[in-house]
Amino acid sequence: MNLSKRSEYALRALIDLGIARELGRPILQVSELAAKEKLPIKFLEQILTQLRQAGYVETKRGKLGGYALAKPAARIKLGAVIRLLDGPLAPIACVSQSAYERCTCPDEAHCGLRMLMLDVRNAIARILDRSTLAQIVEITLRKMRRDKVPVPFARHSFGLNDLVRLADSKSSRS
Amino acid sequence: MNLSKRSEYALRALIDLGIARELGRPILQVSELAAKEKLPIKFLEQILTQLRQAGYVETKRGKLGGYALAKPAARIKLGAVIRLLDGPLAPIACVSQSAYERCTCPDEAHCGLRMLMLDVRNAIARILDRSTLAQIVEITLRKMRRDKVPVPFARHSFGLNDLVRLADSKSSRS
DNA sequence: TGCCATCTCTACTGAACTAGTAGAGTTTTA
DNA sequence: TAAAACTCTACTAGTTCAGTAGAGATGGCA
Numbered sequence: 001m002n003l004s005k006r007s008e009y010a011l012r013a014l015i016d017l018g019i020a021r022e023l024g025r026p027i028l029q030v031s032e033l034a035a036k037e038k039l040p041i042k043f044l045e046q047i048l049t050q051l052r053q054a055g056y057v058e059t060k061r062g063k064l065g066g067y068a069l070a071k072p073a074a075r076i077k078l079g080a081v082i083r084l085l086d087g088p089l090a091p092i093a094c095v096s097q098s099a100y101e102r103c104t105c106p107d108e109a110h111c112g113l114r115m116l117m118l119d120v121r122n123a124i125a126r127i128l129d130r131s132t133l134a135q136i137v138e139i140t141l142r143k144m145r146r147d148k149v150p151v152p153f154a155r156h157s158f159g160l161n162d163l164v165r166l167a168d169s170k171s172s173r174s
Numbered sequence: 175m176n177l178s179k180r181s182e183y184a185l186r187a188l189i190d191l192g193i194a195r196e197l198g199r200p201i202l203q204v205s206e207l208a209a210k211e212k213l214p215i216k217f218l219e220q221i222l223t224q225l226r227q228a229g230y231v232e233t234k235r236g237k238l239g240g241y242a243l244a245k246p247a248a249r250i251k252l253g254a255v256i257r258l259l260d261g262p263l264a265p266i267a268c269v270s271q272s273a274y275e276r277c278t279c280p281d282e283a284h285c286g287l288r289m290l291m292l293d294v295r296n297a298i299a300r301i302l303d304r305s306t307l308a309q310i311v312e313i314t315l316r317k318m319r320r321d322k323v324p325v326p327f328a329r330h331s332f333g334l335n336d337l338v339r340l341a342d343s344k345s346s347r348s
Numbered sequence: 349t350g351c352c353a354t355c356t357c358t359a360c361t362g363a364a365c366t367a368g369t370a371g372a373g374t375t376t377t378a
Numbered sequence: 379t380a381a382a383a384c385t386c387t388a389c390t391a392g393t394t395c396a397g398t399a400g401a402g403a404t405g406g407c408a
């Protein structure tokens with residue numbers, strides 16, 4: 001019943017992109033994402049490429065480039081993301097909707113194991129196919145604000161980039 | 175979200191043993207189990223050994239030996255069997271009850287991914303930790319009888335063993 | 349007693365998968 | 379034009395999966 005690291009990192013990255021957009025920073029760089037989640041940068045890059053090819057994110061190349069969500073967070077279903085990276089949600093192929101395969105049991109209609117696993121698969125799919133990135137982002141932000149935890153990617157939380165930008169604007173004005 | 179073959183075969187075997195006991199045949203041989211489910215016999219043997227060590231089945235060695243459930247089917251929780259063979263039910267370690275491990279995210283309490291996966295883990299556990307072998311066996315048998323499908327391991331479905339026994343009893347009477 | 353069917357235990361293995369690493373190449377901006 | 383980003387392809391060490399193999403122990407029966 002494992003979620004692979006690929007899927008885990010993909011979801012973390014999407015959630016971060018969702019949060020950042022919500023806070024007015026639509027584009028994040030791989031290095032930022034990797035740093036925040038402490039992920040190997042090259043591996044994350046690969047995953048983001050996969051997400052781009054599937055239409056979840058879009059990229060801006062060159063200096064000041066980065067990744068952004070390619071569609072509204074409300075239209076990104078988390079189940080679909082996991083299916084993309086990890087394959088079917090179902091514990092065994094004979095109860096998969098997206099990748100059904102007959103199993104070796106003589107009579108599916110009277111297979112106890114199958115009935116059980118169908119329940120499990122439906123329970124998983126009910127959660128994952130209903131929840132959208134927008135929901136997760138919203139809940140996360142609400143919780144953080146309620147608990148007065150500093151929100152990541154916020155404009156007002158100054159990072160190195162902000163300092164640089166500030167210095168630039170000052171020097172150009174002088 | 176995969177169930178390994180190990181777990182799958184273990185559950186199939188347990189269900190078969192449960193059905194067989196219900197029909198008055200408490201002991202089955204590996205060869206019978208393997209034949210019915212079309213599983214590699216040596217692999218199944220390994221799995222049954224594991225089930226024995228964990229106290230789910232007991233064995234009778236020697237001629238006419240075989241495997242039987244070691245406790246009432248109502249006391250065998252399917253979640254526990256899967257945990258034994260496949261490890262924790264949770265998709266990621268930071269939401270596992272049985273094998274919790276901290277993950278790399280800075281703040282678990284405000285991790286969106288964690289909230290989602292906690293939901294998934296609970297949904298899975300709710301099903302698997304509540305359902306017992308007895309339930310599965312009962313449902314399976316009821317369905318089979320309702321649909322008039324021949325029930326496996328039944329005494330009245332004559333196999334080689336029955337013929338032998340019949341021949342024996344006849345010759346002893348004559 | 350000896351035979352044979354059964355379970356037991358340990359070791360091995362090929363294939364696939366996982367979680368990366370490496371590095372040269374392309375694009376864009378300042 | 380240099381630097382900072384993304385892009386693409388290839389490679390890999392380690393682990394897991396799904397078995398296979400075979401010698402050994404045990405118990406029932408003739």
